[in-house]
Amino acid sequence: MDICSMTALELGKKIQQKKISVVEAVKAALECIEDREPEINSFVTVDAEGALKRAEEVQKSIGEGTITSPLAGVPVGIKDNMCTKGLLTTCGSKILKNFKPTFTAEAVRNLERAGAVIIGKTNMDEFAMGSTTETSYYGETKNPWNPAHVPGGSSGGSCAAVAAGECTYALGSDTGGSIRQPSSFCGVVGIKPTYGTVSRYGLIAYGSSLDQIGPIGKNVADCAAVLEIIASHDKKDSTSISRKDYGFTGALIDDIKGMRIGIPRDYFGEGLDCEVKENILNAVKVLEDKGASVEEFDLSLVQYAIPAYYVIASAEASSNLSRFDGVKYGYRTETYEGLHDMYKKTRSEGFGAEAKRRIMLGSFVLSSGYYDAYYLKALRTKTLIKNAFDSAFDKYDIIAAPAAPTTAPVLGKSLSDPLKMYLGDIYTVSVNLAGLPGISVPVGTDSSGLPIGMQLIGNCFEEKKIIRAAYAYEQTRTAAGKGESEYGKTV
Numbered sequence: 001m002d003i004c005s006m007t008a009l010e011l012g013k014k015i016q017q018k019k020i021s022v023v024e025a026v027k028a029a030l031e032c033i034e035d036r037e038p039e040i041n042s043f044v045t046v047d048a049e050g051a052l053k054r055a056e057e058v059q060k061s062i063g064e065g066t067i068t069s070p071l072a073g074v075p076v077g078i079k080d081n082m083c084t085k086g087l088l089t090t091c092g093s094k095i096l097k098n099f100k101p102t103f104t105a106e107a108v109r110n111l112e113r114a115g116a117v118i119i120g121k122t123n124m125d126e127f128a129m130g131s132t133t134e135t136s137y138y139g140e141t142k143n144p145w146n147p148a149h150v151p152g153g154s155s156g157g158s159c160a161a162v163a164a165g166e167c168t169y170a171l172g173s174d175t176g177g178s179i180r181q182p183s184s185f186c187g188v189v190g191i192k193p194t195y196g197t198v199s200r201y202g203l204i205a206y207g208s209s210l211d212q213i214g215p216i217g218k219n220v221a222d223c224a225a226v227l228e229i230i231a232s233h234d235k236k237d238s239t240s241i242s243r244k245d246y247g248f249t250g251a252l253i254d255d256i257k258g259m260r261i262g263i264p265r266d267y268f269g270e271g272l273d274c275e276v277k278e279n280i281l282n283a284v285k286v287l288e289d290k291g292a293s294v295e296e297f298d299l300s301l302v303q304y305a306i307p308a309y310y311v312i313a314s315a316e317a318s319s320n321l322s323r324f325d326g327v328k329y330g331y332r333t334e335t336y337e338g339l340h341d342m343y344k345k346t347r348s349e350g351f352g353a354e355a356k357r358r359i360m361l362g363s364f365v366l367s368s369g370y371y372d373a374y375y376l377k378a379l380r381t382k383t384l385i386k387n388a389f390d391s392a393f394d395k396y397d398i399i400a401a402p403a404a405p406t407t408a409p410v411l412g413k414s415l416s417d418p419l420k421m422y423l424g425d426i427y428t429v430s431v432n433l434a435g436l437p438g439i440s441v442p443v444g445t446d447s448s449g450l451p452i453g454m455q456l457i458g459n460c461f462e463e464k465k466i467i468r469a470a471y472a473y474e475q476t477r478t479a480a481g482k483g484e485s486e487y488g489k490t491v
Contacts, residue, residue, distance in 0.1 A: 003028035004165035022073035042161035046120035072115030077170035092136035095350030105202025123157030152182025177428025180440040184403035184453025195435035196241035199234035207313035251464035257291030262396035264299035279444040309429035311378035318362025407450035
């Protein structure tokens with residue numbers, strides 16, 4: 001089998017069995033990147049020299065038995081908003097074009113302890129602000145299924161890299177759907193864990209109360225295995241939660257008899273593409289045929305999720321991004337007169353249009369006279385949304401919904417209308433506002449051959465339920481056969 005088409009667990013097993021060496025796996029990934037990057041542009045930085053050196057170290061550790069992880073030696077792509085010591089970390093922005101951190105994010109460190117080999121840093125919307133990976137200073141990423149379309153965002157580089165076979169799995173971050181939506185567009189699997197499950201230490205913040213790191217893989221088993229490695233309690237992150245059970249691979253069971261699935265009517269009304277709706281309802285019918293009970297219900301408050309999310313996220317972004325001013329690190333304007341002029345010119349030249357838009361929006365809603373009218377009201381709405389989900393989970397084990405209202409838009413179409421781009425997050429932002437876990441799993445393609453993803457939402461700390469349901473559906477689809485992209489990646 002071609003190394004680039006293997007799943008992470010398949011490749012890890014071959015490495016453990018000494019049928020494939022770590023160096024061979026890394027070289028295969030680098031060759032795929034060299035072949036496909038000119039068209040896809042999934043990576044900002046490819047660390048070929050560092051990856052090959054690391055491959056030799058990991059191979060030695062595997063041989064000595066000091067690293068026994070099922071993913072040891074498997075190449076991984078890291079979203080470019082996670083700090084990696086000595087390796088360029090740009091957040092897709094000009095203002096960090098020369099930034100090399102002095103430390104590594106905790107989630108990435110957990111992967112390294114398990115023997116992962118970082119192949120490079122993946123492209124993203126600038127500071128994770130976008131839904132298409134078109135706001136990156138380093139150029140737009142294209143969808144491997146059809147390069148005329150976007151891969152989604154802001155983790156579009158990670159999802160496109162996995163879909164194109166450039167890396168076996170990747171890490172992304174999810175602030176309002178930034179793992180689940182591009183996973184849907186690229187026909188891969190992505191998990192947004194419960195807030196606090198994966199350390200945010202070393203993740204360059206966009207919206208601190210919403211951001212969460214999660215895995216992106218070719219199937220549910222890969223994502224469960226990666227989540228098992230990166231999830232941990234971290235004293236360096238005040239929002240990190242100590243959980244009793246991190247055994248997410250234990251949920252890989254093809255049995256959902258008795259599982260209660262809720263279908264929110266609010267998510268299947270006006271604005272949802274008919275082909276997306278049909279494929280998701282067909283997938284839900286598969287789960288029902290496998291023994292789950294399915295019932296429609298009213299979730300309510302959906303219309304308030306987008307405005308509440310963008311007020312809160314922009315407010316937090318305006319605070320978080322104030323540190324990028326040209327003083328200690330990153331880009332600094334070449335000519336200026338005095339400190340304040342340097343601040344102004346550095347930020348004007350360093351930030352892109354979307355980042356500036358959200359910084360200004362956030363500064364406005366936090367300003368005197370508008371704080372109560374907008375920010376506090378958004379926080380109250382966030383609480384009401386969480387209460388609505390709590391009520392739903394009193395009746396249902398999981399909620400099934402679309403990951404996005406349409407399949408991947410054509411390149412350039414979304415940027416012309418930012419409000420329309422914001423509305424594309426309508427089915428995902430509530431999960432972040434409520435701190436819930438969610439997974440996107442491929443369920444088919446539209447008439448143009450573009451992937452469609454179904455989102456499964458669970459209650460806090462109940463990742464195992466959504467993994468179990470997604471795995472059960474995936475087993476049925478695997479048995480029935482799958483579609484393939486230009487690069488042979490399965491959906």
